[in-house]
Amino acid sequence: MSASEAAPRTGSGAWRDLIAPGLSALLALAVLLGLGVWQLARKGEKEALIARIVSRSTAPPVAPPADWNPARDEFEHVRVTGRFLNDRETLVHGLAAGETPGRALQGYYVITPFERADGGLVLVNRGFVPTELKVQADRRDGLVDGGTTVVGLLRASEARTMFVPAPDPARGEWFNRDVPGISAARGLTDAAPYLIEADAVPGQTTWPRGGQLRVDLPNNHLQYAFTWFGIALCLLGVFSVFAWKRLHEPEPAGGA
Template sequence: MPLLNTRPSMAMKICVGLSLVILVGLGSWQVDRLFWKQNLIEQRETQATLPPIAVPVDVELDPAMAFRAAFAEGHFLNDQEKYLMARTLRGNVGFQLITPLEQEDGRIILVNRGWVPTDNRDPATRPESLIETPVHVTGVLRLPREKHWAQPENDALANQWFYVDVDHMAEDSGADLASPYYLELDDNPVPGGLPIGGQAKVQLPNNHLQYAITWYSLALSLIVVFVIYHRRPEDDKDTTDRKDAA
């Protein structure tokens, strides 16, 4: 059976060409994202495994310090807890507990102590978390982030915070900031089991290779379909044309 080698219309060529450009472009973008994510994960893991340093005070914010292993000492101001809302852990809804840590000079370092279930928002339900004695806590340095367009505004009066604003949180606590960073604690055991530390995302999901393969596979499939369609047996082509005409 002879093969029918038809010439595709200009419109089809343009559609297929644009589709290929888009699919290949998306695949290449995912490859770029793959290497970016790998470098980001490597940087975070390296920073988090370095010997801990004291949380820097009286310094300018340095983005290169993000996720640097660090420690802090002081007294928790338990009456000034801040609730970072809409945070989940293994599918459970809750919040992350940020408590000012008072230094000897009266200034504070903000400490994200970890995740707490919604039912334990009232401090009376977790009395062991209200540590009154001096503490030495360890974790990683975090940089305050700008408000995302989709996030609600922080509501200090309701004690509902949706992003970390260290300046506003310090002002609401009635204290001066000692550091532009905040400390996110590790998963060391704590009295009573709450808050649950180790919420810093040092390990990040990296599915960009699968996404790249998907886009490139779709591009290849489009090429195969395009070629097969224009090199079908002549009888099949005639049958298809008659059906279309009917």
């Protein structure tokens, strides 16, 4: 019988040839489906987190908690009374939304110790100043002297990622809102382990300007889930074509 007339490989040998690639494909399929299911679970968790943050941040302000628990208390809307220690403010490099959509302003966040009337200190992120107003003397009209009340959101210390430069406390160079680091550099031994992100003041024309925190957490987990499920579907398609060709390719000639 000629090669063109050879019968397809439908015997047990052909099926045995599919065992190893079939197991590999099955393992990869299980991993891909698992990643897709995990992303769906993360989607639910992220939606719950966003709802919790929005609920906390828009609630009437309350006193800060006596025992700080980031998982429970972060983004709580709080109110404190006392006075700013303006001579010990710290500037942290940052960006803020500009008046032109899509264009960011370069500048600093002004972190100022706040001496509470009921005792203790807490760092307050008073808001953003553009680079040209870095020097405090150039924004004297924005300083708050004497007793005042601050309303804002509780935030945990901002972790420094691998892409963020290390701080240089000696030169006053900070790139993340490092609560314990800034407190130590400023000699604040009894500062709270969190900071308060000050709310925006309606109609404010002076600097710094609060309300820079945007509760806008990305939630792309559904898209990621569809991606993993799509790759799994492609894997099924590719393996099906591979298996069909392997089972229907002609048996090798046995000799002349």
